[in-house]
Amino acid sequence: MQARRSSPHRGRSTWQTARRLAGTRGACFIDAERWRKEAFVTAAIPEWNGAVERRKTKPRTVENVILPLDGQNFSQSAIPIARELARLHGATLHVVYVGEQAAAAQDTLKWLGLKSSETRGVVMDHRKGNPAERVIHSARDLPRALIVMCTHTGQQMNGERFGAVAESILLTKPERIVLVAPEPDHPAWKLRSILLAHDGTPACHPAAGPAAELAHLAGAQIIALHVATRRNPRGEEPGSLSAPRYVDQPQHEWPAWADEFMSRMLAMGAAPSSMHFDLVVTGGQPGSEVAQVARERNADLVVMGWHGHWDHDPSATRVVIRTSGCPVFLVYCE
Known part of the structure; x- marks a missing residue:
């Protein structure tokens, strides 16, 4: 494992983690930024051919x-x-x-x-x-x-x-x-990039399956996004996977967290081994962060779990649907 620290990067308000899977083996690339600090970590990832085979046999x-x-x-x-x-x-x-x-x-x-x-x-x-x-x-x-x-x-x-x-x-x-959303228009819509929004709780696991299935069918890229919020208590729901609190020593916490998060996503339905797969972690308001990453990454579809809370206007789900710039696939999570 290697780590290096870079100079402060201006113009960005969130900290971000990106993970790339290439073939059956690859590297974990983490770009974590918070309070104008950056760190880069590389780590090996396990093979996941078994998960791919399970995905192929599902109806x-x-x-x-x-x-x-x-x-x-x-x-x-x-x-x-x-x-x-x-x-x-x-x-x-x-x-x-x-x-x-x-x-x-x-x-x-x-x-x-x-x-x-x-x-x-x-x-x-x-x-x-x-x-x-x-x-x-x-x-x-x-x-x-x-x-x-x-x-x-x-x-x-x-x-x-x-x-x-x-x-x-x-x-x-x-x-x-x-x-x-009626705007922008999608006259010749094709599925090339899927943003899977996940908050680390078991309740949102059902969204991973449809995202992996569509990525397999369309040969699309998957971007798994975790939005970490400071105001929610850690481990509030049994089985939750909260992002590390600090990035000052990323070589200690971030690689293990990224491996565990990706393992959970692959267990729910892995995409083919030849597919491009990124893990992105941001901090902030969930709705606006998901929408911003969707726009910045030119996502063609956002897939996210939701709990059916639809009786109030300022919900994060409404924000994503209105402002992500692409269709939003909601998977109901009880």
Whole structure:
């Protein structure tokens, strides 16, 4: 193990840890910055071929993708994401019309931008009833369903809230949902980089599986992000893995912490050994930190666990969805 200290780096407010996995063996590169201090540590990492083989033998977890559309331009922003996720998973795409006015099936297909040769396999759902309830019922009736929708689907409630349909669906705590902000636009969305946000607690472990699966299917890079907050007590939840308090002596704490964190992520569902994998640690407000790293790393998708707390505006989850600049995949963690 080697360590060296560099000169202060101006212009950055957070401390960061980056870990790169190359092939079945590699190096741990840690760039930890706090109070204008930096340290660099290299350490060997164990082989993880076994985890890769386990990942390859698992069945697909998404068989149906549900896309709610209300006939407005905002809701259409989720179309490229839904189509690509359905393609990656080999899943059936279900379009659920949730607009206020009746619409013919052929009109909805036009919104999808599909050619006549591409409409095969797309299922149109024109059930009557409450729009949000129709989407929820579809998700419950269809095996291994994933909801993909724009945050502004349904009538806009106010400036701080999402669309009425989106808000109603989120209040039911769906198991898995991908939310797409109307801006920026994603006309030809492809999955190249996935940001997996994790706070080190067992409750957020379920998010690692979908992230690893998508990275495997798309050949995408994974960036595992841990946001360490000072105000939360360490070890608050049994099995939690809190980041080290200090970086003054990184050769003592950080390599062991990074190895343990990555081992937990790989155990939940490892990506192929040829995949690029980074571990990033930041300190600050969780919502803003996740969004900032997503923008800086040009992430195409954020995957994160959430506890279903959706009844207050300033939640970290809302901040990530609004400001990360890419779709956000929420995995419900009880």
